[in-house]
Amino acid sequence: MAEFDWHAGRTDLAQLAQLDRTPVEGEVDMVKVRAYRLGRVREQMREREIGALILSDPVNIRYATGARNMQVFTSRNQPSRYLVLTSNDAILFEFTGCAHLADGLETLTEVRPAVTASYVAAGEEIAEREKAWARKTGALLSELVEPGARVGLERLNAGAAIALKDQGFEIVDAQAPVERARAIKSSEEMKCVIASLRATEVGVARLRRAIRPGMTETALWAVLHQAVIEQNGDYIETRLLNSGPRSNPWFQEAGSRVIGENELIALDTDVVGCFGYYADFSRTFHSGPGRPSAAQRELYKTALEQIAHNMAIIGPGLTFRDYADKAWSIPEKYWANRYYLSAHGCGMTGEYPYLYHRADFPDAGYDGVLEPGMTVCVESYIGEEGGAEGVKLEQQILITETGTELLSEFPFEDDLMV
Secondary structure (H helix, E strand, O other): OOOOOHHHOOOOHHHHHHHOOOOOOOOOOHHHHHHHHHHHHHHHHHHOOOOEEEEOOHHHHHHHHOOOOOHHHHHHOOOOOEEEEOOOOEEEEEOOOOHHHHOOOOOOOEEEEOOOOOHHHHHHHHHHHHHHHHHHHHHHHHHHOOOOOEEEEOOOOHHHHHHHHOOOOEEEEOHHHHHHHHOOOOHHHHHHHHHHHHHHHHHHHHHHHHOOOOOEHHHHHHHHHHHHHHOOOOEEOOOOEEEHHHHOOOOOOOOOOEOOOOOEEEEEOOEEOHHHOEEOOEEEEEOOOOOOOHHHHHHHHHHHHHHHHHHHHOOOOOEHHHHHHHOOOOOHHHHOOOOOOOEEEEOOOEEEEEEOOHHHHHHHOOOOEOOOOOEEEEEEEEOOOOOOOOEEEEEEEEEOOOOEEEOOOOOOOHHHHO
């Protein structure tokens, strides 16, 4: 196993102050970024002989075109806006009154008002609205591609999808071409990833400095939210911050619990930050005022061991199955509460691929190959079933032509490593 100098990241005040810097260093050529991303989607469409995609996931619309509009709202009100994408055209059907938001986007050929085929928009006439949407969309597709073309759909009402199929089109799932497109980042795209990470690290540094026994989990979590928005990040997808006994098992979201003395505080950033890119790393802190206990340090050092081992085996050309076989063996006492993934892809959100633990691979895993340009988050959660506390750690890395590059720079906790 390769050796990592975890102590290179001492969590002293000077180093945390250095994190509080301008997150974007140098200009990002967003025209170049958008051209690359749109080209990636169209390349995948050609490989799969898909004539058109109809995208309604706001993250995928943003990936393909750069068009952004109320991402959280539109993700749960679909299809209130959607993109019809072919080899030559990209027509955005935008939410009512929002056409001007796409002004200046060279990726789009046209912006039209959306026909919202949802129950809240149509009430008991939803079936007729879905059929009307399908007729209108089918007519457009027949103009842009051809009658009966293969069309990729995502996140539409079942009735709308069935009605479009009834128009004579071959319907397939849009997830595969878009996920495979998003998986490989360009060098210009990586500037966006880095900007998002640096801004998020500023926020986590502020959060760490704010930790005081007696404050609530939600008050502490709000520090990161404020920092993300101040630096022009978008939002945080989850509320994964917990303390003391709520740190085990994982996936307990921030609540009104008051943080006590000498407790562990675990968090997962899950930040959709600058330029819409995901900054996804996890850290666990100690609330003080005393030193961490032997049990707390053991949990932390065990999580570090898992992260270090799995980062060391990742590289270009490694198959997902081989990764599972070589990955760190979770001790039996921590197995029941393990994190459900060993690692996962990361871009504008969490994405393809998912890398599973060895014992989970037969039921959940699938094969593939790690490629240069993929950004991957390596996960660890260590907590005994029924145990007092747990530790969550995670690192974000880039797979290069020759190995990997560490992207997440926030230091680990010195007093939990000794």
